[in-house]
Amino acid sequence: TVEIKINGQPYEVESNTSILKAAKKAGIKIPTLCTHTDLEPWAACGICVVKVEGSPKMVRACATTVVPGQNYITHDPELQKVRRTVIEMTLSNHPQECLSCAKNQICELQKLAADFGIREIPFPMDVKRLPKDTSTASLVFDPSKCIQCGRCAQVCQQLQDVWALEFLHRGHQTRIAPAAGVLLNESPCIKCGQCSAHCPVGAIYEKSQTQEFCDAVEADNVHVAVQIAPAVRVALGEVFGMEPGSITTGKIYTALRMLGSDAVFDTNFAADLTIMEEGTELVKRITTGSGVLPQITSCCPSWTDYMEKYYPDMIPHFSTAKSPMMMQGAVTKTYYAEKAGIDKESIYSVAIMPCTAKKYEIGRDDNMAASGVADVDLVLTTRELGRMIKAAGIDFANLKDSEADSPIGAYSGAGTIFGVTGGVMEAAVRTAYKLVTDAELGDINVNAVRGMEGVRKGSVDFNGTEIKVAVAHGMANVKSIMDEIREANEKGLEPPYHFIEVMACRGGCIAGGGQPYGTEDNIREKRIAGIYSDDEKSVVRRSHENPEIIQIYKDYLDEPLSEKAHHLLHTSYTE
Ligand code: HC1
Numbered sequence: 001t002v003e004i005k006i007n008g009q010p011y012e013v014e015s016n017t018s019i020l021k022a023a024k025k026a027g028i029k030i031p032t033l034c035t036h037t038d039l040e041p042w043a044a045c046g047i048c049v050v051k052v053e054g055s056p057k058m059v060r061a062c063a064t065t066v067v068p069g070q071n072y073i074t075h076d077p078e079l080q081k082v083r084r085t086v087i088e089m090t091l092s093n094h095p096q097e098c099l100s101c102a103k104n105q106i107c108e109l110q111k112l113a114a115d116f117g118i119r120e121i122p123f124p125m126d127v128k129r130l131p132k133d134t135s136t137a138s139l140v141f142d143p144s145k146c147i148q149c150g151r152c153a154q155v156c157q158q159l160q161d162v163w164a165l166e167f168l169h170r171g172h173q174t175r176i177a178p179a180a181g182v183l184l185n186e187s188p189c190i191k192c193g194q195c196s197a198h199c200p201v202g203a204i205y206e207k208s209q210t211q212e213f214c215d216a217v218e219a220d221n222v223h224v225a226v227q228i229a230p231a232v233r234v235a236l237g238e239v240f241g242m243e244p245g246s247i248t249t250g251k252i253y254t255a256l257r258m259l260g261s262d263a264v265f266d267t268n269f270a271a272d273l274t275i276m277e278e279g280t281e282l283v284k285r286i287t288t289g290s291g292v293l294p295q296i297t298s299c300c301p302s303w304t305d306y307m308e309k310y311y312p313d314m315i316p317h318f319s320t321a322k323s324p325m326m327m328q329g330a331v332t333k334t335y336y337a338e339k340a341g342i343d344k345e346s347i348y349s350v351a352i353m354p355c356t357a358k359k360y361e362i363g364r365d366d367n368m369a370a371s372g373v374a375d376v377d378l379v380l381t382t383r384e385l386g387r388m389i390k391a392a393g394i395d396f397a398n399l400k401d402s403e404a405d406s407p408i409g410a411y412s413g414a415g416t417i418f419g420v421t422g423g424v425m426e427a428a429v430r431t432a433y434k435l436v437t438d439a440e441l442g443d444i445n446v447n448a449v450r451g452m453e454g455v456r457k458g459s460v461d462f463n464g465t466e467i468k469v470a471v472a473h474g475m476a477n478v479k480s481i482m483d484e485i486r487e488a489n490e491k492g493l494e495p496p497y498h499f500i501e502v503m504a505c506r507g508g509c510i511a512g513g514g515q516p517y518g519t520e521d522n523i524r525e526k527r528i529a530g531i532y533s534d535d536e537k538s539v540v541r542r543s544h545e546n547p548e549i550i551q552i553y554k555d556y557l558d559e560p561l562s563e564k565a566h567h568l569l570h571t572s573y574t575e
């Protein structure tokens, strides 16, 4: 640590920390629009300027490291004037459409303007009108609202290593867009939505489809069946002032019924189903030598998109199991429809997801209508559900809990942990162990695959056989593992792993691009703790012990990888 002063008060702070972080620790907020705790600072917006006592220059607090003994002035009339001018100039280039903006009331620029009490803009208005990019199924990019802070591009490049967004042109002409000015769906974009989760204003946001839900509820003879993803339950509460990580599963079921859903199911059920299929597929690959190793998870649609674009030679490594969302849709319109005596054509299947890429996933043409009609009709993000609940005047935080509907609503703790990085792996290990050894795993918490390291490698002892696994999250972290596998393939070496889990977003789905705004590592950790505590509280913690899973195989699917299971629950990938 080093000793510094902030506004004359002495503080002991970590060495090599920035002035911005040191001040934050001391409880002093220096405003900024471009920095984010997920990203390296790049000093774009200029609002965080501070003074160093004894020096005539102002420095940017985000990108300046503390020097022992220095006294930093964070707030004085001159600094406030500089900041105010930067905000006013930004506002002069920004459309004044707050009332109808996707970020109304949660926009960071709007908040700064309010904090600084800006009532008039003393510069001529100069808003560049550029067309909105609605080319993907997931996102709307409105370049007119972009303030060139660069967060989206940084996140796309640093965290995701996708480079779909970059700064084009120079000087006054600078703007952020896909390279060569193409549309997002012509760029390498994987629809993860991390740009939308990090944008401080309303320049990039999820494609809102709440009206489609309302229309379905209003329509005659439509049976609206909804599923909720694992990660939604530990984040939605934040929209209503609850602590991140609060488990609101029962309240979400109740709210969905109040919004007009006819049946409420849980994606966690299908996460258990995925484990049955994907776990059996893995065991088959290991024990019979059919299919290549390592097997790689395929439930994250941004990851499958990325793999198809950048590692098409590795497609045989993908598990053919569909994502839980797609499996849930398929069994909703077949098994459930038959049991409930409802026409599959009259079912409208809705998925509430923490993810913007899930909107894209339902439009992929590879076998996403296994029931004969679209298996999932509509995907809404956690943020969209939050808005619908607000609009309906529902006091979410005080709702009574209710239960999901049978026969595809029950889930095990293994299904829940799909929502965190390492969770699919842990859930699969719990069931694969049983399949291989015919015994239950002693310690059900597979700690080797937990945590927030970008890449985690470990092994699990399957009664004398060492099963080697690896987990990666945050798309930029996948490269080292994929290169390792590719090298082994090219040299004809033993596969370095048996099973790999990849999630595009840092932390897994709990920090998906469709989650409530403000996701940072401290919030990720709370949501992760919520997921693990839900698992620990579950009576059933292994997918193969979920009674409704046992039932569906008995009544309908026969056994994992059966012909029927193949038809409904598996898919293929394209180069
Ligand atoms: Fe996910 Fe999944 S865990 S992909 O992160 O496999 O979105 O929550 O629903 O489908 O279960 C997302 C979450 C989700 C699927 C499951």
Ligand code: SF4
Residues within 6 Å of the ligand: 139, 152, 155, 156, 160, 162, 163, 164, 165, 188, 189, 190, 191, 192, 193, 194, 195, 196
């Ligand atoms: Fe980049 Fe993801 Fe945004 Fe696409 S959705 S531009 S990949 S951050």
